[in-house]
Amino acid sequence: MSTKRCFHCNEPVPAGFNFGCQFDGEARSFCCAGCLAVADTIIKSDLADYYRFRTEPASKANAVPTELAAALTEFDTPDILADISIQQGELTEIELSISGISCAACAWLIEKQLRQLPAVHQVNVNSATQRCHLIWHATQAPLSQVLNTLAKIGYQASPFIADHEEQIFKSELHQFLKRLAVSGIMTMQVMMLAVALYFGDYTGIEISHQGYLRWISLVLTLPVVLYAAIPFVKSAWRGIKAKQLNMDVPVSLAIYYTFFASAYATAFSTGEVYFESVCMFTFLLQLGKFFEYRARARARDATSNLLKIMPVAATLLHNEQQQTVSAKRLTIGDIILIKPGETIAADGDIIIGSSSADESMLTGEYAAIAKNVGDKVLAGSTNHDGLLQVKVTQPLLSSHLGQIIALQQRTLSQKPAILQKTDRLARYFVERLLLIAVATFLLWYFWLDADRAFWITLSVLVATCPCALSLAAPTAVTCALASLNRRGVLIKNSMVLDVLPELTHIVFDKTGTLTEGRFSIAKVTILDERFTVSGVLNLIANLECYSEHPIARAFTSHLTQQLTLQQVDIQVGGGISAHYQDKVLKVGSAVFCKVNSPEPAMVYVSYDNTCIAAINLHDALRPEVPQLISMLRQQGYQLVMLTGDSSMQAEALQQQLQFDLMKKGCTPAQKVAEIERLVQAGHKVLMLGDGINDNPAFHAAHVSVTLETGSDLSKNQADVVLLQPSIGLLNDLMQASTQAQRVIKQNLYWAAGYNLLIIPLAVAGYVSPYIAVLGMSFSSLLVVSNSLRLLKK
Template sequence: MSAVYCFHCHEPVPSGTSFLLEFDARQRQFCCAGCLAVADTIISSNLADYYRFRTEPASRANAIPKELEAELSSFDAPQVLEDISNKQGELTELELSISGMSCAACAWLIEKQLRQLPAVHQVNVNSTTQRCHLLWRADTTPLSGILKSLASIGYQASPFIADQEEQVFKLELSRYLKRLAVSGIMTMQVMMLAVALYFGEYTGIDASHQGYLRWISLLLTLPVVLYAALPFVSSAWRSVKARQMNMDVPVSLAIYYTFFASAYATAFSTGEVYFESVCMFTFLLQLGKFFEYRARSRARDATSNLLKIMPVTATLLKNDEQQAVSARRLQSGDCILVKPGETIAADGQIISGQSSADESMLTGEYAPVSKNIGDLVMAGSINHDGLLQVNVSKPLASSRLGQIIALQQRTLSQKPAVLQRTDRLAKYFVERLLIIAAATFVLWYFWLDADRAFWVTLSVLVATCPCALSLATPTAITCALARLNRSGILIKNAQVLDVLPELTHIVFDKTGTLTEGRFSVSDVTLFSSDYSEEQALNLIANLEAYSEHPIGRAFSSSLSTKLALEQVNIVVGSGISAQFNSRQIKVGSAAFCAVTPQAKAMVYLCADNQLIAAVSLHDALRQEVPALVSQLQQQGYQLLMLTGDSSDQADKLQQQLGFNQMIKGCSPEQKVAEITNLVSAGHKVLMLGDGINDSPSFHAAHVSVAMQSGTDLSKNQADVVLLQHDIGLIATLLQGSKAAQRGIRQNLAWSVGYNLIIIPLAVAGFVSPYIAVIGMSFSSLLVVSNSLRLLK
């Protein structure tokens, strides 16, 4: 019997479920009540075209617990709204970070849904950055109402605050785009005029017509040299002041020397003009720089939604009254109330209540940690099922989470090593090129032919202009980045393309990297004939539906029939009890159920103190991992697993996969120490992880890779982000880096070889400026064409 998949999210539909909805004259099946409710909302809101035109399945929909509905309402507090939004007259402006978007149809659906709200004045959704720019009347519809409206169609949203650094980044990107547009448009216009001038040389052209075309070309070139090419001049000037010759020095000389020489020829009707070369050269260089900057911008947009991690609001207890405040304004000594399901807003100590907390993002330990009075809790961890009062010891900014996030602000953008080598080559080349050009002018002016001295020198500068050399590495890197991006790999730091071919060690995190990162049912042992396995799991799922515990979520797919439970009682850290069919039902630990522990079982179900079932859970291994590990081992890489999980599952994975080394129970500090030892021993190390606890390790390794399912912080810190749920992309990344390295070497070999051949010919006067332009253009075209091969 073939599997049935959910119409909304395309996940398998559990057997025995009956979540149905008619759409387009067909009965559609759903995996859970959440997906059914979302689909019903979308279709009844006249937004059914979403299902007809989407290109990717939606994320699985989860109903918002009542406790979290109250948390959404905290965004409506005046102090909180003031911190996260801007006032535009009577309107409020805010940017939202949206989870669950899978394709452009999602952006269309969100915009249509929000525009149905009367209070919304303007809404724009960017599916690439997964953000929504919103302008609405907050006095008519509160922010919580908008967030609930998005939740009703399956999207979770939270406020996003762009920092000053990102605003500067976007402004600079806009400048790149404007310069590229100016140089591109002017190149097309001047090239058309140049064709007329070139043909006129052979067919005869009236002097007045020739002068007219030259003057028009000069005017069209002015925006290029006065605006589009200015960054090269600024960079060259800074280089000269620092007494360091970079590539922009001869680039600037070639552009402006050629322009002024052509302007002189136009004004005095003598010599040739090369305005099209000025525009084309500037356009090609700007194009390469824009693509490189755009790639970094996309990486930043895709991974900088840090407010999904950082708590935004907190409930402050003051004089026994609850007050919604901004989490950033909490101070040491404040007392906050943390409700079930909420993110803890600051480091502190529990003074009332008991619960369990999910600290996997910070420690790597996926199992919940029990918390009682006197225990410490960390900002960013999630409170599961108890009500806590916490005395703040450190505000958010100085908490452990805040300190880890602050590391990204201190991360320096280092220039790739291959570009550093190119810069050294360019410096050597530039210095000698300027000496050769000056010597050529002196030689021709004083000894050979003074009338030809200016034009021969121009030929030397144009023919040997380091256009190909300056494009050799950036174009190859840009094409390699684009090719890997199409494969689902986002390179944020181009330096990794130089380091990856030299890797010797690859370090893996376990939870969420080698494994799926969530509990699932692995084995059910029945001890009573009163229940089948399906009935037992359905009963457990009904009980666990009242809990926010991660173990409870392992049973969500087993919920086939809603049962009428009474007197439900949650015992924090132990289990849940309820009355069902006049029987006392319990699910939880062996101690809670008062039964004898069974080997490997984690969850027990009993009725009237009689054991019904014992359930084993596990975190499933990603299906592509064994093949990847085998492939990497065959290629000679040393593989290590460093995990914060101290359970026996780490040992099982080691037995199954056969890593060269495995260390379990690692703290973030221990991971850093292990990687640092490898680096100190001269090894090249890649670190692959997904949690906040992996971020410090990312800094210690030569190359860091984050999973798409990882935290926003880990993706923001990493050099590489895997955009698909496929760890096998690591092999593609390694192959792509080797291809990029080959392309760079070929480009550099050609550009250097070309200059070694053309320089003697240009100095000897055998290369006219016209031929020099063709040679320079052909050299650049060859380099770009070779780089484009990396896209295939």
């Protein structure tokens, strides 16, 4: 018999649950009251098309609890709202981060629901970035009302604190798109007129018609030279002021030299016009730069979501009175109150209370960390159980979390090393190209034929214009980055594409890297024959429903029957207990369960002061690891595992995967020492890890790679981030780097070979400007087309 699935979230419906409703003439079942409430709200709001057209099930919903509704009202505080939004007259603008968006239907549902609110002026939801841009009348409806509206249909939203850098980045990207559109549209229009002019030269065209087409082409080219091409002029001018001849100097010369020559020919009805070349040349260069910029934008979108964990509000204690304030306005010495489930708003020391905290955003470790008086807590981490009073030691912007975000901005501004090499080559090439152009003009003007000097010099500039060279590396690099990003690989460090093809050794961490980093049940030992394995697991699952502890997640799927528990109590660092059938049920450590001679295990279960079961948990091997190890070994890499785990699981993995070298029980310093030994022996080393304890090893290796599920600090320190929870992407990274290097070399060989061939022909006068344009365009298109092959990988 097939298991019933929840109509809203598609999770299994537990036995004995009778939540249901009628929809489209059929009975629909739900796994909990929250999903039923959400579905009921959606259907009654005339938004039932969401269920008809969605492509993926929604995230599991919960009815909006009173605590959540109360917490959302913090965003209505004037100081906090001012920090997280922008006021535009009577309207307020804000960016929201929304969890639970699974497809375009979710975005449609959110937009339709919010547009029903009279206070909402404009709303746009991006399902890819899981963000919502909202403009509304805050005086008519507080922000908490908007967020509650989303919560009622199953989506948890919070303000996204976009930083100044990101706002500038979006503005620049918008300008890129406008310039690209202008140059692209004008290229198409001018090309049509150019075709008429070219055919007219062969078939005979009246002078008046020719002049008319030329003047129209001139007018259509003006937006290109006065707007779309301006960034090249500015860049060239900055280079000249800095006494550096960058790639944009000959680019600007070619564009404006050709334009003014064509304008002269149009005004005086002499010579040839090349307006289509000006437009096409500008469009191709803008396209190449847009590819590069868009890849960086994709990288920024992938990492900037770290900003959504930035705390917004804090509860300040002043004269024993609670006051809601903006987290950004906390100062050293302030006393703040941290309630269970809240995000900690600043780095500080606990002065009253005890609890446990989720610091996985820094450490990559999913196990909760016990916190007592005197212990430090970190901004952005989550308080699990207890009520804490914390004395602020570092304000938000200078906290660990603030430093992480600052690191992120720094890495996104880096330029790939291969582009730095082509820049040096370009400077060498540009200097000689300008000298050749000047020498060509002087030679023809004073010694050969003064009437042809201008046009032959134009041919030299156009034919040898470094368009192909300027596109050779950037297009290949950005296409490789786009291809890798599409597959879930983000390259952040400039040296990676250079070093990866030379790697000899790959070093792996174990926990959270080779393994999933999440607890799962390895063995259940029943110590009381009155109970069965499934019965014990169902008892634990019922009890752990009240806990936020990571261990609880190992048991949630074993909930088969809802039980009535009373007097549930959580002991931080010990376990959880409740009264079941008038007797005490406990799940937790040996001390908490009062087990005298326990069988070795991680979790114990006692009922009526009798130990009834012992459960061993373990970290499962990622399913893609055996195949990845096999492929890397076949490619000739030496594989090493360095782990801090000293248990037998490390030995078991070694027997299964057969690493060339395995060392267990390693401290961070020992990992660094081992990698340094390999480096000193002349090997090129890549380190793959996921936690803050791997960061020193990251710096010791030539290339560092981490997972999206790893700590935020490791993601900001690493050269490469695997954005999907699969280390099988490491093989894609290795192959893509090799392919990118091969394409870059092909592009550079072609660009250099073409220029070596065309320069003497152009200087000798055998290449007319018309042929020069065709040659330059063909060379550029060949380079771009060759690079675009990387997108198909």
